Amino acid sequence: xxxxxxxxxxxxxxxxxxxxxxxxxxxxxxxxxxxxxxxxxxxxxxxxxxxxxxxxxxxxxxxxxxxxxxxxxxxxxxxxxxxxxxxxxxxxxxxxxxxxxxxxxxxxxxxxxxxxxxxxxxxxxxxxxxxxxxxxxxxxxxxxxxxxxxxxxxxxxxxxxxxxxxxxxxxxxxxxxxxxxxxxxxxxxxxxxxxxxxxxxxxxxxxxxxxxxxxxxxxxxxxxxxxxxxxxxxxxxxxxxxxxxxxxxxxxxxxxxxxxxxxxxxxxxxxxxxxxxxxxxxxxxxxxxxxxxxxxxxxxxxxxxxxxxxxxxxxxxxxxxxxxxxxxxxxxxxxxxxxxxxxxxxxxxxxxxxxxxxxxxxxxxxxxxxxxxxxxxxxxxxxxxxxxxxxxxxxxxxxxxxxxxxxxxxxxxxxxxxxxxxxxxxxxxxxxxxxxxxxxxxxxxxxxxxxxxxxxxxxxxxxxxxxxxxxxxxxxxxxxxxxxxxxxxxxxxxxxxxxxxxxxxxxxxxxxxxxxxxxxxxxxxxxxxxxxxxxxxxxxxxxxxxxxxxxxxxxxxxxxxxxxxxxxxxxxxxxxxxxxxxxxxxxxxxxxxxxxxxxxxxxxxxxxxxxxxxxxxxxxxxxxxxxxxxxxxxxxxxxxxxxxxxxxxxxxxxxxxxxxxxxxxxxxxxxxxxxxxxxxxxxxxxxxxxxxxxxxxxxxxxxxxxxxxxxxxxxxxxxxxxxxxxxxxxxxxxxxxxxxxxxxxxxxxxxxxxxxxxxxxxxxxxxxxx
Numbered sequence: 001x002x003x004x005x006x007x008x009x010x011x012x013x014x015x016x017x018x019x020x021x022x023x024x025x026x027x028x029x030x031x032x033x034x035x036x037x038x039x040x041x042x043x044x045x046x047x048x049x050x051x052x053x054x055x056x057x058x059x060x061x062x063x064x065x066x067x068x069x070x071x072x073x074x075x076x077x078x079x080x081x082x083x084x085x086x087x088x089x090x091x092x093x094x095x096x097x098x099x100x101x102x103x104x105x106x107x108x109x110x111x112x113x114x115x116x117x118x119x120x121x122x123x124x125x126x127x128x129x130x131x132x133x134x135x136x137x138x139x140x141x142x143x144x145x146x147x148x149x150x151x152x153x154x155x156x157x158x159x160x161x162x163x164x165x166x167x168x169x170x171x172x173x174x175x176x177x178x179x180x181x182x183x184x185x186x187x188x189x190x191x192x193x194x195x196x197x198x199x200x201x202x203x204x205x206x207x208x209x210x211x212x213x214x215x216x217x218x219x220x221x222x223x224x225x226x227x228x229x230x231x232x233x234x235x236x237x238x239x240x241x242x243x244x245x246x247x248x249x250x251x252x253x254x255x256x257x258x259x260x261x262x263x264x265x266x267x268x269x270x271x272x273x274x275x276x277x278x279x280x281x282x283x284x285x286x287x288x289x290x291x292x293x294x295x296x297x298x299x300x301x302x303x304x305x306x307x308x309x310x311x312x313x314x315x316x317x318x319x320x321x322x323x324x325x326x327x328x329x330x331x332x333x334x335x336x337x338x339x340x341x342x343x344x345x346x347x348x349x350x351x352x353x354x355x356x357x358x359x360x361x362x363x364x365x366x367x368x369x370x371x372x373x374x375x376x377x378x379x380x381x382x383x384x385x386x387x388x389x390x391x392x393x394x395x396x397x398x399x400x401x402x403x404x405x406x407x408x409x410x411x412x413x414x415x416x417x418x419x420x421x422x423x424x425x426x427x428x429x430x431x432x433x434x435x436x437x438x439x440x441x442x443x444x445x446x447x448x449x450x451x452x453x454x455x456x457x458x459x460x461x462x463x464x465x466x467x468x469x470x471x472x473x474x475x476x477x478x479x480x481x482x483x484x485x486x487x488x489x490x491x492x493x494x495x496x497x498x499x500x501x502x503x504x505x506x507x508x509x510x511x512x513x514x515x516x517x518x519x520x521x522x523x524x525x526x527x528x529x530x531x532x533x534x535x536x537x538x539x540x541x542x543x544x545x546x547x548x549x550x551x552x553x554x555x556x557x558x559x560x561x562x563x564x565x566x567x568x569x570x571x572x573x574x575x576x577x578x579x580x581x582x583x584x585x586x587x588x589x590x591x592x593x594x595x596x597x598x599x600x601x602x603x604x605x606x607x608x609x610x611x612x613x614x615x616x617x618x619x620x621x622x623x624x625x626x627x628x629x630x631x632x633x634x635x636x637x638x639x640x641x642x643x644x645x646x647x648x649x650x651x652x653x654x655x656x657x658x659x660x661x662x663x664x665x666x667x668x669x670x671x672x673x674x675x676x677x678x679x680x681x682x683x684x685x686x687x688x689x690x691x692x693x694x695x696x697x698x699x700x701x702x703x704x705x706x707x708x709x710x711x712x713x714x715x716x717x718x719x720x721x722x723x724x725x726x727x728x729x730x731x732x733x734x735x736x737x738x739x740x741x742x743x744x745x746x747x748x749x750x751x752x753x754x755x756x757x758x759x760x761x762x763x764x765x766x767x768x769x770x
Contacts, residue, residue, distance in 0.1 A: 114152060114160060116491040118435035119143070123482035124153065126430045131476035133166075134421040134434075138310050139484055141416065143437035144333035145713055146389070148419065151436040152444070155426050162446040163423035179217060179298040183208040186277065190289060202289055208278040210270070210296065217298035220270045222278065224255065225293045232256040233284035237268060239275040246279070247272070255282065270296075309413040310334055312395070317410070321639045324399040324406045327357070330390055332439070332715065336414030339367070339385040339397070344409035346375035351400040352385050357565070358392030366390055384415065393715070403636075422476065435487060439524065439714045440495040494525030495714055499682035499704060502554035506547055508727065509734040512693030513538045516722040517548075520685050524714035529558075529679040529690065533569055534724045536676070537591040538693045541649050545697035548681060549689050556688065557702035559680040559711055568600070571653070571670045583664040585655040589672070592651035593619050598673040599643040599653075603665050607635045610658050610665075614643065617652035631657055647675070680716055691727065 115121070120143060126132040136148075144150050153161040189205040213220055222237070235255040238248050250268060257264045270278065282290055316327040330336075339354060349372040356362040366387045373381040399407060425432055494500065508514075515535065521527040531543075539545055548556045575586035589596075599614075612631035617623050627645045657665065681688075682704070704711055 115154060115433075115435050115487060115489040117440045118150060118152065118438050119487055119490045119492075120437045120484055121433055121435045121487040122484045124432040124434050124479055125482070126425060126432075126479045127477035128430065129425070129427060131422060131424050132479040133473055133476045134423070134479040134481060136419045136421060137481065138334070138416065140434070140436055140481070141333045141419070142310075142331040145439050146333060146335045146391075147443055148333070149443035150438050150441040151434070152441070153421065153423055154433045154435060156429055156431055156433075157426055159426070160444075161423050161425060161432060162444075163421045164446075166420040166422055167417055179214045181211050181220075181296040183210055183278070183294050183296055185209075185294070195285075200286055202284050202287065204282045204289055204292075206280045206282075206292075206294070208280065208294055210275055210278055213273045214298055219273060220296045220298050222268045222270055222280075223295040223297055224266050224268070224280075225295065226257070226266070226290045228257070228287075228290060230257055230259055231284065231287055231290060232258070233282050233287070233290065235268070235283075236281040237270075238279040239270065239272055240277040240279065241272070241274050242276050267297075309340060309415055310336075312339075312412045312414055314410070314412065315394075319406060322400065322402055322637075324401060324410070326397040326399070326410065326412070328395050328397065328412055330358075330393055330395055330414070332393065332713075334414050334416055335389050336387055336416055337389075338387060338415040339395075340413040340415055341371050341383040341385065342409070342411040342413065343373075343407040345407045346373065348373055348404070348407060350404075350407065353398045353400070354385060354387055355396040355398075356390045356392045357394040357396050361392030361394075361561075362388070362390065364388075366395070421479075423479075434481060438490070438495060442710075492523075494521070494523065496521075496525035496682040496711065499557065499711070500525055500684050502550060502552070502556055503702070505552070505554050506549065506691075507734065508549060508553050508689070508691055509729045509731040510694045510697070511545070511547070511691035511727050512730050513724055514692070514727045515690040515724050517688050517690055518686075518720040518722075519681065519683050519688055520717060520719070521681075521683065522715045522717040525682050526711065526714050526716040527681045527683065527719045528716040529681060529719050529721065530565075531677050531679065533567060533594060533674060533676070534591045535690075535692060536595060536674070537593055538724070540695060540697070541595065542699065543677070544699040545692055545694040546679075547691045547697075547700065548679070548683075549691060550686070555700070556681060556683050557700075557704045559702075559704055559708055560677050561680065561712070562675070562677045565676055565678070567674045567676050568671045569594070569674055571599075571672055573667060573670060576664070576667075578659070578664055581659055581661070583657045583659050585657070585667060585670075587653040587655065587670055589650060589652055593649050594651075594672070594674060595647055595649045596653070596672045596674060597645065597647045599655075600640040600671045600673065601643065601655075601667055602640045602669045603633075603667050605633065605665055608633055608662070608665060610660070610662075612655060612657045614645065615654045615656060616648060616650040617654075619649060619651060623654075680711060681719075682711065690721075693727070693730075 120140075122140070124134060136151075140151070141148075148165055153163055155161050186207040186209050187205075188207075191203045193201045193203070195201055210220065224235075233255045234252045235250065236248070236252060237250040238246050240246050249270065249272075253268070254265050257266070280294075282292065284290065310331075312328040312330065314326055314328050316325075318325045339352075341352065349370065351368065351370050353368045354366045356364075356366050367385050369385045371383050371385065373379070373383065397412065399410070401407075517529060519527045529548075543560065546560075548558055550556060569590060571587040571589060573585055574588045575584070577584050609630060609632035611628075613628045614626045615623055616626045626648060627643070629643070631641065631643075633641055655667075655670075659665070679690075
């Protein structure tokens, strides 16, 4: 008995090997048995004979049939009786169908329990047994998570059906199947002839053996490869069929490579599928023999799914100086790879920048591109903006107008690649149910995911065969999806119900300020709390002293999303004085201290270029020069002047500008751009308090941080916040009663007592000397 094996449900472990057949009987592996056992089943010891059928690979015949079980099967071992070692599985054509069939057997979760996770369902109808492809419409993509993790196929027999997701990109990329063969050279000849004293003609003759054309392509292309960087020649190609009949396919055609012109002709189509040989003649002048190499290629473009265009809801439009800003909603399941701009403006050329916003947003630019339209007789336009995958629930789109008027009738569509589900229903079944949405399910880990091949393209050999079996629509039947309806088995309890529980209690008397909030979470149990500038002024810079408590002073865990939005705050100019050609503009910060990262300054001066420095007042009252640079506006640029610097917590600012002999500038307005975070809370409906203002607090540590992506994947409802107020329970004495503070008080008391003793001793010694 050989060493035991663990039979995982990965088809690569099971399908890639088979026992060697004996010489006496190549069909049956003699004396080779596999014992399956399952610790979760009441009876163990299922025996299966391993059979090898020539040209068909391995067949596992359980006797009796294996029941469904949620546990992996344990292979007790192989019983050897002189058979050879395990070799590679030779025939790959049945890998996909066998893996699908085996996974039908290995599926574990009952459909009734699984279906409760998904709020929507739709019937699936297939054309017959074997592989099926189902194009997922936008109506199904929208309610799902971006990775389609909350989508399942359930068979009518009550089991989960494994599937692959083929997600082509939306960039217009096409799939190409390419066959290659090297023809055998049956004969070759060379000759040269002097046409005059200076010109010599070189001739080469070849006869090539042509293999049969693959069934899934139309014809061969003959590719002639020459190592020489530059040449010009004539080529004549004749075909010979199986009966010896010769037909001229090309007479004195051009065969050349001209690197300076960037031109080359080296591919020639062989239209007849029945030819068995090719005769090729190459003739050139004064360039010697070309010594070509020959390759036969056949290509076929695979059908690709069309791009879905989904209109996005524009929730806000603002006309900025020289730009138009739009904020659009992005449905959770839609991850556009491109945006399509629509406008009624006839001719234009604008640059567009797209940013991600909302929970989990990417802080970097998602995409930037120029769009144009030339409204001529033959219109020319390019209105697509390529994007990286978005994570937030909103997109901020900036259209750079410069001095042109804003575009009229603006609209945006998300171009979404249409994913395709590849699956195989249990034998004899042609109907199933698609359940989806809710964001409650994790991405399944089907063994079939190991067979996905789109990410590994280009592929050759075995990988190409596998990818072709999965990605070629002509090799699978088409499945259709019925109308979408609500799932009656759906459990409407919030998805985050597991996180809706209080944590450890705290002492609210330690916090100087509070804000009451009325929490009415979304249907999935998540609420969003916006932090404003008055809150930031009270809290520590790292927000470590922020807590959310209920009426019993118990903490409720939250997630913080930094820089989820920005706030522009108007700064009041309190003073303007001129001192020795330097203008000093004192700026008052509302609700100090405040973390500032940018100033936007508007002035009526059409042009200026001066040195400046920005001096800030810190929380401890000290002043520091933050930045030295040029303060300028280009002629004809009406945009506000922007001053960027590192994020700094300040209580005041002073802009100092070197006017030289020019008149001082009049600043019409100065605003500060402040990054503001959002809090995300999983809690029951009710009234809570946000506590802040405890400088000595330690940062909180919540378990929710470990599943941040899961929490932020569900939609959140914005809470209603009250005004920031002093905490009526706050007690400075309570802060002093802490263990650390008691130690400090005791230390200072000891030091004070020691000082008093020292003073008394000094006075006593002075009196004695007197």
